[in-house]
Amino acid sequence: MIGRLNHVAIAVRDIGAASQLYRNTLGADVSAPEALAEHGVTVVFITLPNTKIELLEPLGADSPIAKFLEKNPDGGIHHICYEVEDIGAARDQLTKSGARVLGSGEPKIGAHGKPVLFLHPKDFNGTLVELEQA
Amino acid sequence: MIGRLNHVAIAVRDIGAASQLYRNTLGADVSAPEALAEHGVTVVFITLPNTKIELLEPLGADSPIAKFLEKNPDGGIHHICYEVEDIGAARDQLTKSGARVLGSGEPKIGAHGKPVLFLHPKDFNGTLVELEQA
Numbered sequence: 648m649i650g651r652l653n654h655v656a657i658a659v660r661d662i663g664a665a666s667q668l669y670r671n672t673l674g675a676d677v678s679a680p681e682a683l684a685e686h687g688v689t690v691v692f693i694t695l696p697n698t699k700i701e702l703l704e705p706l707g708a709d710s711p712i713a714k715f716l717e718k719n720p721d722g723g724i725h726h727i728c729y730e731v732e733d734i735g736a737a738r739d740q741l742t743k744s745g746a747r748v749l750g751s752g753e754p755k756i757g758a759h760g761k762p763v764l765f766l767h768p769k770d771f772n773g774t775l776v777e778l779e780q781a
Numbered sequence: 782m783i784g785r786l787n788h789v790a791i792a793v794r795d796i797g798a799a800s801q802l803y804r805n806t807l808g809a810d811v812s813a814p815e816a817l818a819e820h821g822v823t824v825v826f827i828t829l830p831n832t833k834i835e836l837l838e839p840l841g842a843d844s845p846i847a848k849f850l851e852k853n854p855d856g857g858i859h860h861i862c863y864e865v866e867d868i869g870a871a872r873d874q875l876t877k878s879g880a881r882v883l884g885s886g887e888p889k890i891g892a893h894g895k896p897v898l899f900l901h902p903k904d905f906n907g908t909l910v911e912l913e914q915a
Contacts, residue, residue: 648808651831655789655861659906668905672878673863674782695863697785697831702906721907724858727789729807729829744806771802772793772836773855 648737649729653779654699658712658725662704665722666691669700680704686758687711701758726765727774730781734762737778746770754780782871783863787913788833792846792859796838799856800825803834814838820892821845835892860899861908864915868896871912880904888914 659665662680670677678692687710693700703725705713715725731737734754742748747767757763757779766776793799796814804811812826821844827834837859839847849859865871868888876882881901891897891913900910 649829652786652789652829652834655786657906657908665906672875672880674874695783695786700786719907721903723902723907724861727834727858740808741806746806768857769855772791772799773853773857774791 648731648740649778650732650781651730652698653728653730653777653781654701655727656701656703656725656777657722658703658705658715658719659722660704660716660720662689662691662702665702665704669693669702675700682706683758687713688758690758725775726777728763728777728779731778732781734764734778734780738764741766782865782874783912784866784915785864786832787862787864787911787915788835789861790835790837790859790911791856792837792839792849792853793856794838794850794854796823796825796836799836799838803827803836809834816840817892822892824892859909860911862897862911862913865912866915868898868912868914872898875900 666677669675676694680689680691682689687707688703689706691702703712738748747770749765754762754764762780764778768775800811803809810828814823814825816823821841823838823840825836837846872882881904883899888896888898896914898912902909
């Protein structure tokens with residue numbers, strides 16, 4: 648079912664400093680920050696030859712990563728995203744096998760404008776897994 | 782400096798159960814477990830079209846991931862590994878910029894038989910970063 652690793656998302660407190668670190672210290676291809684108000688994050692894309700790293704900084708009062716940064720004040724890896732061909736079929740197969748999908752279970756439009764689902768970390772080795780219809 | 786994302790490593794308590802989850806529930810290409818006594822882990826490789834996920838289960842009394850699993854009893858993402866062309870040059874550039882390399886600072890032979898270094902999570906957004914000479 649899962650295909651490519653679409654991205655690894657890293658939550659950070661200061662996206663300017665984190666961008667500089669990846670650009671200057673690690674010599675990577677780093678985008679300008681983009682505010683995604685409807686997702687409660689400012690995002691920076693780091694383009695590697697085979698996949699992406701996404702840096703996420705909380706934006707607004709209800710940011711979905713605020714609590715994570717309270718628990719992990721230095722930041723940390725927030726989730727990994729696998730691509731799937733058909734998000735509805737993936738959801739049906741997952742729930743049939745007993746894995747929990749977060750929220751209503753209905754795919755939502757994610758930060759890339761494509762349908763996504765998040766899977767319960769307790770069912771996936773303590774790892775928050777996003778599935779994105781590629 | 783950094784090139785491909787070589788792998789994402791996920792620490793797990795039960796590598797058999799985690800393998801089944803990735804093979805049966807997520808439909809991925811999952812290897813047989815391999816005991817790497819000198820690295821204190823049993824490892825399973827999940828081959829995605831563009832990169833790898835590595836599942837790590839502690840092996841032996843001094844496993845480097847035992848403490849992580851004490852803090853994260855469900856498991857979790859342990860580190861990410863970026864490829865570099867020249868690990869010595871990477872180390873010199875990193876230490877010059879003030880980033881801390883773990884251990885002696887000398888590259889060691891990692892689980893794939895290639896020279897590796899680990900970078901201090903405090904200097905990289907709370908993320909343990911491995912560099913591997915590709």
